[in-house]
Amino acid sequence: MLEGLPPNNASHMLRLDCDEKRARAVADLIVETFEPTETAAAAFELDDGPRWSVEVYFASAPDEAQILALIEAAADAETARAARFSTVAEQDWVENALAGLAPVRAGRVLVHGAHDRGRRRPNDIGIEIEAALAFGTGHHGTTLGCLKALERIAKRRRPRRILDVGTGTGVLAIAAALLFHQRVACGDIDPVAVATASANARANGAGADVRPVVATGLRHTSLQGQYDLIFANILAKPLRLLAPQIADAATADAELVLSGLLARDVRGVLDAYRAQGFFLAERGDIDGWATLVLRRGGSSSAPSLSLPR
Incomplete structure (x- = not known):
């Protein structure tokens, strides 16, 4: 889940894999430390097992030493050593996060992608939303x-x-x-x-x-x-x-x-x-x-x- 708001024109990211407790702690501390227009953190469960992943997106090049210190404070030194920094194309992180998501229903309201238009029921209020630069x-x-x-x-x-x-x-x-x-x-x-x-x-x-x-x-x-x-x-x-x-x-x-x-x-x-x-x-x-x-x-x-x- 996204724990924060997407930065404008995200250019850099960090990823690390760990357990759920550490993943949530890291994402929470990142969100609390930085302005929401500059940094966002996503913590989510991996499909192939009990491990979780943390992805952090930055509007500009981050201070890697500062980020690693925060990760160590939220989790431990081993988790910090697992972190990997990279650059990211402007839309890649949102498109990847939304790829293949199933429709979401709240009563008559159905939020879906173009590939799920056929799932609308009679009298549904269908809202078609695709990957974009705002979550x-x-x-x-x-x-x-x-x-x-x-x-x-x-x-x-x-x-x-x-x-x-x-x-x-x-x-x-x-x-x-x-x-x-x-x-x-x-x-x-x-x-x-x-x-x-x-x-x-x-x-x-x-x-x-x-x-x-x-x-x-x-x-x-x-x-x-x-x-x-x-x-x-x-x-x-x-x-x-x-x-x-x-x-x-x-x-x-x-x-x-x-x-x-x-x-x-x-x-x-x-x-x-x-x-x-x-x-x-x-x-x-x-x-x-x-x-x-x-x-x-x-x-x-x-x-x-x-x-x-």
Whole structure:
């Protein structure tokens, strides 16, 4: 799973094989140490046995000694010695990561590649997403958790003003636009992600309702206003920092869907939003990643859902 966000124009990478515990520890420490626009880490199980692999992608040539020291701190010296650095073509790492991925379903929403168009059922909302320079296809636990939250929200209400903060590939904005037949305001700090999301929206018949803009948080004229559904699938630190902006943009009856955070990050994020008057209504966990649904007022006796893939 990807533990972080993809850097712009990734040019270098690191790979090492180890056990699951060390792989997760290394990926976690890398993500915590570097800015998400500069470095991303992916930890995943290998097909041929119990071993795991860690891949780290860098926007520029890394300080190899610093990275090896971090790996040794997170795991041990033997794991650090197994690390191998290399250069990478701009799109190779995403294409390799997404190659052969199966369709992902969340209720009526089916996220798939071109080769799986035939798997759509009648009345499905099919979203076709191919390899691109921004991650977020529904296969990662955070995106899937948000899609499942969207499915549950759709059963109880019809949001009329929707915002997607940190849109990535645009899959959440596209799903919301197609499900609710509403325009979805969305932005991302990464111009490559914005271009990718725009292309994906047009390809999926949502180009008129999903028009991403380059923005830091909500700082863009097209994102100003009040929203009754706000998605933010980013990382724990920006979620905390953006709490005042997101709260200001939320209507009195708004629901927030927050993800991009590991289980250990939940308390800090919740504290930031409780300070803005929100409480935890629902929590879902997939592959160690938490998705939170927040509302204003009330109490925090929220159900915790261990969501299936």
